[in-house]
Amino acid sequence: xxxxxxxxxxxxxxxxxxxxxxxxxxxxxxxxxxxxxxxxxxxxxxxxxxxxxxxxxxxxxxxxxxxxxxxxxxxxxxxxxxxxxxxxxxxxxxxxxxxxxxxxxxxxxxxxxxxxxxxxxxxxxxxxxxxxxxxxxxxxxxxxxxxxxxxxxxxxxxxxxxxxxxxxxxxxxxxxxxxxxxxxxxxxxxxxxxxxxxxxxxxxxxxxxxxxxxxxxxxxxxxxxxxxxxxxxxxxxxxxxxxxxxxxxxxxxxxxxxxxxxxxxxxxxxxxxxxxxxxxxxxxxxxxxxxxxxxxxxxxxxxxxxxxxxxxxxx
Amino acid sequence: xxxxxxxxxxxxxxxxxxxxxxxxxxxxxxxxxxxxxxxxxxxxxxxxxxxxxxxxxxxxxxxxxxxxxxxxxxxxxxxxxxxxxxxxxxxxxxxxxxxxxxxxxxxxxxxxxxxxxxxxxxxxxxxxxxxxxxxxxxxxxxxxxxxxxxxxxxxxxxxxxxxxxxxxxxxxxxxxxxxxxxxxxxxxxxxxxxxxxxxxxxxxxxxxxxxxxxxxxxxxxxxxxxxxxxxxxxxxxxxxxxxxxxxxxxxxxxxxxxxxxxxxxxxxxxxxxxxxxxxxxxxxxxxxxxxxxxxxxxxxxxxxxxxxxxxx
Numbered sequence: 165x166x167x168x169x170x171x172x173x174x175x176x177x178x179x180x181x182x183x184x185x186x187x188x189x190x191x192x193x194x195x196x197x198x199x200x201x202x203x204x205x206x207x208x209x210x211x212x213x214x215x216x217x218x219x220x221x222x223x224x225x226x227x228x229x230x231x232x233x234x235x236x237x238x239x240x241x242x243x244x245x246x247x248x249x250x251x252x253x254x255x256x257x258x259x260x261x262x263x264x265x266x267x268x269x270x271x272x273x274x275x276x277x278x279x280x281x282x283x284x285x286x287x288x289x290x291x292x293x294x295x296x297x298x299x300x301x302x303x304x305x306x307x308x309x310x311x312x313x314x315x316x317x318x319x320x321x322x323x324x325x326x327x328x329x330x331x332x333x334x335x336x337x338x339x340x341x342x343x344x345x346x347x348x349x350x351x352x353x354x355x356x357x358x359x360x361x362x363x364x365x366x367x368x369x370x371x372x373x374x375x376x377x378x379x380x381x382x383x384x385x386x387x388x389x390x391x392x393x394x395x396x397x398x399x400x401x402x403x404x405x406x407x408x409x410x411x412x413x414x415x416x417x418x419x420x421x422x423x424x425x426x427x428x429x430x431x432x433x434x435x436x437x438x439x440x441x442x443x444x445x446x447x448x449x450x451x452x453x454x455x456x457x458x459x460x461x462x463x464x465x466x467x468x469x470x471x472x473x474x475x476x477x478x479x
Numbered sequence: 480x481x482x483x484x485x486x487x488x489x490x491x492x493x494x495x496x497x498x499x500x501x502x503x504x505x506x507x508x509x510x511x512x513x514x515x516x517x518x519x520x521x522x523x524x525x526x527x528x529x530x531x532x533x534x535x536x537x538x539x540x541x542x543x544x545x546x547x548x549x550x551x552x553x554x555x556x557x558x559x560x561x562x563x564x565x566x567x568x569x570x571x572x573x574x575x576x577x578x579x580x581x582x583x584x585x586x587x588x589x590x591x592x593x594x595x596x597x598x599x600x601x602x603x604x605x606x607x608x609x610x611x612x613x614x615x616x617x618x619x620x621x622x623x624x625x626x627x628x629x630x631x632x633x634x635x636x637x638x639x640x641x642x643x644x645x646x647x648x649x650x651x652x653x654x655x656x657x658x659x660x661x662x663x664x665x666x667x668x669x670x671x672x673x674x675x676x677x678x679x680x681x682x683x684x685x686x687x688x689x690x691x692x693x694x695x696x697x698x699x700x701x702x703x704x705x706x707x708x709x710x711x712x713x714x715x716x717x718x719x720x721x722x723x724x725x726x727x728x729x730x731x732x733x734x735x736x737x738x739x740x741x742x743x744x745x746x747x748x749x750x751x752x753x754x755x756x757x758x759x760x761x762x763x764x765x766x767x768x769x770x771x772x773x774x775x776x777x778x779x780x781x782x783x784x785x786x787x788x789x790x791x
Contacts, residue, residue, distance in 0.1 A: 170583045181571075261567025265628070268531055268561035269584040270553045476533040 167271035171279025172286075179287040184248050189291055192241055196295040199234035200302050202227065207307060218439065220311035221318060221415050223303035224296075234299060235415065238292075239408050242326055243358045245291060246333025249284040251351040253277075254341045254471060264476060277471050281338065281464060288330045296323055314442050321446070322414050328456050329407045333358070335463035342467045342474070361402040369398035403459055410452035413445055483542075484509050484636050484668045485530060490539035492525050492692075499525045501692035502539070507670060507685075512662050514679050515672040517689035523672040524564065526689075527638055530670075531561055544636060557585065560629030560637040564644060566621060570614040574605060574624050577613060578631055585632040599627040603657060619650035626657060637661075638670045643678050651675075655682050714776045715748040715758060721768035729761055 179185050203210075203226035210226045211219050227233035254277065257263040266276060296319065304310060311319070336357065340350035373395035379388055399405045417439040440448070485507040492500040500522040507513045515523050528534040530543050532552025541547070546554045568577045575596055582592045600606045603623040608616070616624065622642065629637055642658070643651035659682045661667050673679045680686065680700050688696040688703075696703055719726065723744055730748060731739050735757070738749040748758065755775055762770050 166586060167584055170580070174580055178569075260570065261563065261565050262569060264533070264563040265561075265566060265568075265581075265625075266584070267533055268556055268559075268563070269581060270557040270586075271584055272553070476528055 167269075168275040168279045168282070171271075171275055172282050175280050175283035176286060179249065179283060185287060185291075188245055188248060192245070192291055192295050193298070195237045195241065196234065196299050197302075198231065199237050200299045202231045203233065204303070204306055217312075218315055218318075218417055219307065219309045220300075220303065220315045221417070223299060223307070224319075224322075225412075225415050235408075235411055238326060239404065239411070240362075242292065242330045242407075243333040243362070243404065245288055246330040247337040247351065247354040247358065249288060250334035250337035251341055251354055252347045253280045253284070253338045254467075255345050255347055255350060256341075258345060259347075267476060273472055274468065277338075277342075277468055281335070284334050284338075285327065285331055288334065289327050292326045292330065293323055296326075317442060318414050318417070318445070322411055325407070325410050325414070325449075325453055325456070328453070328460060329403070332403060332456055332460035332463060335460050335467065339463050339467040339470070342471045358404070361404045365399060365402040365405065369395045372398055403456060406452040406455055410449040410456070413440075413449045417442075417445055482508050484511075485513075485541075485543050485670065487526075487530075487541040488539055490526070490529065490541050491537050492522070492529060492534065493537045499692050500529070500536075503689075503692070503694055505687065505694065507668065509668055510662070510666050511684045512658065512669040512671065512682055514676075514683035514686040515670060515689060516674065516676050516679065516686050517672075518674055521689040522692040523689055524640055527561070527640055527670070527672060530638065531556060531559065557632070558635045560632060560634035562622075562625045562629050562637070562639045562642060564641040566625040566628075568613040568616075568621065568624065568628075571612060573610050573612050574600065574616075574627075575609050577624065578628055581628050582631050587632070595631055596627075599630045602630060602661075603627045604653075619646050619653070622646060622650075622654055623657070626654070630661070634667060636668045636670070638672075640672050641674070642671060643673060643675050648678070651678050655679065658682060712777060713750050713753060715750060715755060716772070716774040716776070717746040717748065717758065717762070717770065718744060718772035719762060719768055719770045721765075726762060726765065726768060729765065730758060733757055733761055 200223065203223050206226050206228055207219075207222050210222050224234045227236070254263075257266065257276075263276075267273060300311070300319065333354070337350060337354040340353050341347070344350040344353070373391050376394050377387055377390040379391045383391075400409075483506045485505060487503055487505045490500055490503040490505075491498065503522075503526060505526075515526065517523055525534065529536045529541065530548055532548035532555060535549060543555045544558055548555055568574075569580070572580075578596045578599065579592060582595060583589075587595065597606065600609065603626050605620065605623055605627060608620065613621065613624070639658070642654055646654065655678065658669055658671070662669055662682075671679055671683065676686075683700070685697070685699055686703070687694050717726075717730075723741065723746070727739050727741060727746060730736055730746065733754065735750055735752055735754050736748055737751065738747075740747045740749075748754070753775060755773060759770060759773060762768055
């Protein structure tokens with residue numbers, strides 16, 4: 165346990181003094197500030213048309229005419245942060261010939277990967293947590309509406325989900341860093357997977373849905389619902405989509421949002437647009453959260469096992 | 480396992496169907512510098528990895544410092560320093576920071592660490608480079624830092640894998656000198672693997688020659704050459720025109736000549752001193768004999784080594 169702590173402290177120091185940390189921090193803070201600027205421009209209109217009292221949460225979800233909201237930025241950046249902190253974890257140690265020196269010290273082999281993983285999570289939590297708090301702080305100062313207790317809880321859960329989601333991407337890229345000896349290969353593979361889940365799955369989902377359940381102008385309601393369901397099921401393969409669902413439901417409690425099975429405008433008009441309570445929101449996003457955490461654990465478990473079993477060879 | 484720091488019995492390692500180490504028996508007593516020599520791919524590094532418990536042996540027994548590497552690797556690593564081939568350090572950290580990390584991983588009490596680091600850096604002659612980051616170190620300096628890194632845990636046994644690989648002769652000799660001094664003053668047992676025999680042989684008490692996973696010769700350098708060359712220090716080769724048998728008779732009678740052998744028209748004379756003058760005088764004083772070539776060889780491990788590989 166002591167050796168995990170030693171490695172954790174060293175890796176943490178490494179991360180904090182690394183250029184990639186500074187670059188990511190600057191990038192995330194800049195986009196955070198941009199999005200708070202955009203949302204402050206538009207929040208007055210958003211609050212007036214809103215059906216709920218969660219004004220403070222709108223700081224995070226209000227988008228401008230051109231620029232998207234903070235939520236969108238975050239769903240974009242978290243995978244990048246995760247990948248950047250994981251892709252070179254093990255293979256740099258190997259290529260710099262540090263690994264065999266480390267392994268000849270009286271420590272268990274898993275302390276190396278555990279220490280690195282924990283240090284990565286900590287660094288990521290600091291980046292994500294701090295940018296959310298900065299936005300909340302600026303927002304509070306400008307709009308002057310303090311968050312109520314439910315909003316605070318929602319924001320905390322939101323931060324937690326963000327960290328889990330980032331941990332998943334970090335575990336995935338760390339897995340590639342264990343399997344692949346070249347850092348370039350491991351980062352490219354991770355980014356390819358991210359691009360697939362972020363962009364292509366949407367195209368594939370709608371293409372498949374339209375093939376299985378075509379919708380034309382004279383389509384029945386049943387056909388439309390089928391099309392929507394196929395589309396949604398395919399999209400839900402992607403952790404990126406699950407994450408977007410989860411945080412949107414959490415931060416936009418007026419349940420009218422896209423994920424309830426409202427298909428036609430007639431449906432929407434029949435809905436009572438009252439906000440969901442926190443408990444109901446949680447019930448809605450519970451599967452998403454569980455899947456994201458499970459994926460993170462699975463990825464880490466595989467990299468852990470592969471790393472432990474990996475034979476250290478002389479060449 | 481008595482007084483042996485390292486002992487292996489029928490140690491075998493297979494990667495798939497390829498046998499890398501084949502029934503190896505090694506016994507290294509305390510306080511010795513043992514040179515494990517052999518060409519690249521002979522299985523030296525694999526033996527070392529097995530001794531440290533980093534790789535599991537396929538079969539056979541082994542013990543290091545009376546512990547079993549497969550079950551008690553951590554205890555072995557606490558007392559054993561290992562310097563891998565082409566050692567690497569964290570390039571952005573200074574030498575002191577690198578050593579500090581190793582010390583912490585070895586659970587050395589934090590109060591003792593600065594003193595220990597200082598002591599080790601002085602030993603390897605790097606005390607002036609304390610605050611320099613490793614990126615700017617030369618290969619030889621890195622190797623010396625590697626030795627300091629190994630010494631920080633006060634090891635009883637130190638294993639060096641190719642310590643002189645890629646270094647120029649002068650630096651390599653400095654490294655070997657340091658090893659020699661450490662062995663003499665601190666009574667540390669060393670296991671050195673290398674393919675650069677002529678460098679390493681000077682400091683080894685005993686060498687083992689490995690080829691294709693087997694130990695094909697073992698003993699001190701002079702023992703090994705005795706086995707092969709009949710115990711002589713020099714060999715003088717002669718070529719001449721004339722009656723070979725007559726010359727053989729004449730040379731045999733010379734003082735100091737231990738043996739004379741003949742292959743074709745060449746004579747091989749085994750001696751313990753440089754007898755070239757006496758031999759040439761004897762040969763040229765004979766009528767009808769013209770000396771065309773005379774050569775002298777002194778046996779080094781290289782010859783021992785080459786000879787072994789001729790036999791394999």
